[in-house]
Amino acid sequence: MKTGRNDPCWCGSGRKYKKCHLDRETQPPTKASDWIATKKTQFSKKTCMVPTGMKAACEGKIISAHSISKSANLKPLSEGGHVLGLSASLSDLIETKGKIVPRPIGVGQASTFLGFCAKHDRELFSCIENEEFSARNDQLHSLAFRSLCREYYGKQAVDFMPNMIADMDKGKSNDDQFMTQAMSLLNRTGIESSKNDFKKAYNELGKALELREFKSLESLVIYFDEKLPFAFSSAWAPLRLLDGSDLQDGSDLQHECEVVMFATAQSTNGTYICINWRKDGAKVGQAIARSLLNYPEESQLSVLLQFVFQHADNIFFQRRWFEALSVKKRKQIDKLIHDGIDFFGSTPDAHIIPDMRLHPATPKNVAYVNW
Ligand SMILES: [Zn+2]
Numbered sequence: 001m002k003t004g005r006n007d008p009c010w011c012g013s014g015r016k017y018k019k020c021h022l023d024r025e026t027q028p029p030t031k032a033s034d035w036i037a038t039k040k041t042q043f044s045k046k047t048c049m050v051p052t053g054m055k056a057a058c059e060g061k062i063i064s065a066h067s068i069s070k071s072a073n074l075k076p077l078s079e080g081g082h083v084l085g086l087s088a089s090l091s092d093l094i095e096t097k098g099k100i101v102p103r104p105i106g107v108g109q110a111s112t113f114l115g116f117c118a119k120h121d122r123e124l125f126s127c128i129e130n131e132e133f134s135a136r137n138d139q140l141h142s143l144a145f146r147s148l149c150r151e152y153y154g155k156q157a158v159d160f161m162p163n164m165i166a167d168m169d170k171g172k173s174n175d176d177q178f179m180t181q182a183m184s185l186l187n188r189t190g191i192e193s194s195k196n197d198f199k200k201a202y203n204e205l206g207k208a209l210e211l212r213e214f215k216s217l218e219s220l221v222i223y224f225d226e227k228l229p230f231a232f233s234s235a236w237a238p239l240r241l242l243d244g245s246d247l248q249d250g251s252d253l254q255h256e257c258e259v260v261m262f263a264t265a266q267s268t269n270g271t272y273i274c275i276n277w278r279k280d281g282a283k284v285g286q287a288i289a290r291s292l293l294n295y296p297e298e299s300q301l302s303v304l305l306q307f308v309f310q311h312a313d314n315i316f317f318q319r320r321w322f323e324a325l326s327v328k329k330r331k332q333i334d335k336l337i338h339d340g341i342d343f344f345g346s347t348p349d350a351h352i353i354p355d356m357r358l359h360p361a362t363p364k365n366v367a368y369v370n371w
């Protein structure tokens with residue numbers, strides 16, 4: 001059957017065939033500069049990510065909000081005002097042929113996103129920005145909410161990805177066009193499904209924040225009595241435990257996955273690593289926590305750090321620490337960073353190496369909060 005010029009296009013874009021895939025093989029290919037411009041626009045969207053009920057109280061401009069506190073967490077890691085980080089712009093990626101290379105980022109920029117108004121950024125995170133961190137319930141909640149908001153903001157921003165992929169077949173053969181559209185659809189379904197996982201966690205944490213009722217989270221809090229040379233704040237739905245065994249089924253897009261939030265917080269004399277999850281997601285969160293605590297004490301920090309490198313890009317570290325690592329250790333980090341982001345799946349699954357010490361610190365104290 002032949003598609004008529006005015007029929008809906010076979011690709012599912014909703015446009016007429018003549019306005020979409022007709023003669024696509026002769027259309028000029030999309031330029032990288034168009035993608036860069038689109039991505040830039042998407043990540044420049046300004047919004048205050050407080051729950052709807054609090055929006056009326058927004059005040060001041062939407063600011064470039066830190067998702068990791070600048071003074072307490074980033075500054076101590078910095079040298080000459082810079083930390084090393086993984087966030088790469090699309091133009092960086094094109095320059096490095098898709099490779100993510102740790103690069104210096106100013107502490108003013110590191111971890112920021114346009115996700116809060118001046119007032120809410122100041123008020124909601126005051127308990128972690130201006131008070132000594134001691135893993136109180138309100139502090140854990142603020143920390144987790146901020147990790148979650150940054151990732152959820154990113155999930156909404158990458159909405160452009162499927163459209164971008166759908167346009168990659170301009171100037172290509174019919175076979176390539178079918179392949180590209182299938183890939184775009186898969187990408188769109190994946191993004192939608194993941195957004196829903198985040199939405200559930202976001203709604204619940206937002207509501208708790210509105211009611212100032214901070215018991216909806218369970219946490220594993222690990223305290224080290226020294227300043228660790230890295231800081232991170234992230235959230236993702238872990239599909240596997242730290243030892244690589246299966247945890248949640250991510251391939252079934254109807255199945256809702258549970259999101260877990262990971263963040264560090266410095267105190268005057270030490271560093272806390274906090275893993276937080278919804279009480280309703282206790283099965284997943286507790287399994288992650290236990291799979292970490294199963295390792296001998298001296299391995300726990302290194303195993304967790306490898307896990308974070310594998311899943312999060314919102315991680316920053318001290319140049320001195322990174323450069324002192326052996327080539328073998330840096331290679332392992334590189335492998336973990338690139339695991340799972342390769343579009344065509346040609347990167348083999350990276351595994352955590354339990355006895356590879358990225359840092360010698362052992363936990364001073366481990367607390368199970370609200371379990
Ligand atoms: Zn089409």
Ligand SMILES: [Zn+2]
Binds near residue numbers: 116120121
């Ligand atoms: Zn606001």
